[in-house]
Amino acid sequence: MYMLDHPGWDTADGTLNRAMRTQAGTWLIIAEGESQLISGSGDAPPVDTYEPVTLDLTALPPGLAHALRTLGPVRRWRNTDLWDALATAIIRQVIRAGQARKMHQMFRAAAGYKVAATALMPTPERVLAMSAEEFADLGMAFKRRPLQAAADAYLDHHAEWTQLPADVLVKALQAVPRIGPWTAGAAVADHTGDFSLYPYADLAVRTWAAAADPAGAWPADEPGFAATWRRLAGPHLSTLTVLTLAWGDDHARKPPVDSGAQPR
Structure with missing residues (x-):
């Protein structure tokens, strides 16, 4: 299955598709795994594959192990556009997932390239x-300052940022x-595909872990959950995290469940 967690996926004629920038071109991505070069040149964005079989499923709570086993291999388009990844994470701050x-x-529809x-994320x-009034008209007045601060920093530092190791x-x-x-x-995590860098004790992961295994004794506090999650994952922290988020995304598309607001 393909993971469709990124809010850049739009539905047209019943098909989910997404526009994405690479360094050399603009691509239209189809949820089923197809890609089409719209402008420029170069390779399509890479697809990362996360395999449940790499996990020690016997070490996981039974409900979670069953949920992840039913997924099979999960494929996720890596977000090659760091600016999009950063702006997307800012939009996801504080508000609930469906609202984000x-x-x-x-x-994207109002200010991005069609x-x-x-549509693509608006450029930095x-x-x-964009004026304060434009943000207010979109109901995004409280997003203006963080988005504009990030845009300014991105234009100043993106060449340096692209050379840094992911953890740095x-x-x-x-x-x-x-x-x-x-x-x-x-x-x-969105940009590199390494979900060991994702804040894996956040509300989304805690929500979906508990939904997959409601009988589990999951710690309610973030530090306690993080320690439990690291222990369960062993050397496969990225895989366990992304598969749980993928299960949650797929689960949410069946009955409309919202995974909650996110902090900064």
Whole structure:
């Protein structure tokens, strides 16, 4: 299955598709795994594969092990556009997942570059040029300052950021005003495909772990959950985290369940 957690996926004629920038071109991605070059050149964005069989499923709580086993291999398009990953994580701050998805779609439709029936994230230059009134008209007044601070920092530092190891990049992004550990970790995980960098004790992971295994004695506090999660994952922290999020995303698309608001 393909993981469709990123709010850049839009539905057109019953098909989920997403526009994505690479360094050399713009691509239209189809949920079933197809890609089409729209402009520029170069390779399509890479697809990362996460395999439940790499986990020690016998060490997991039974409900969670069963849920992840039913997924089979999960494929996820890696977000090659660091700016998109960063802006997306900012939009996801504080608000609930369903609201963030709607806001993301509205923002792209209003200010982004149209690609077929979807649109790219507005460029950092476009975000910096937007007035307070434009943000207010979109219901995004409280997102203006963090998005514009991130856009300004991205234009100044993106060449340097792209050369940093992923764990160092997480720390570097937190120098930007209003970007905390959650936002930085979520953005870098999206960009690199390494979900050991994702804030794996956040509400989304805790929610889906408990939904998959409601009988489990999951710690309610973040530090306690994080320690339990690391112990269960062993050397496969990225795989366990992304598969749980993939199960949650798939589960949420069946009955409409919202995984909750996210911190900064």
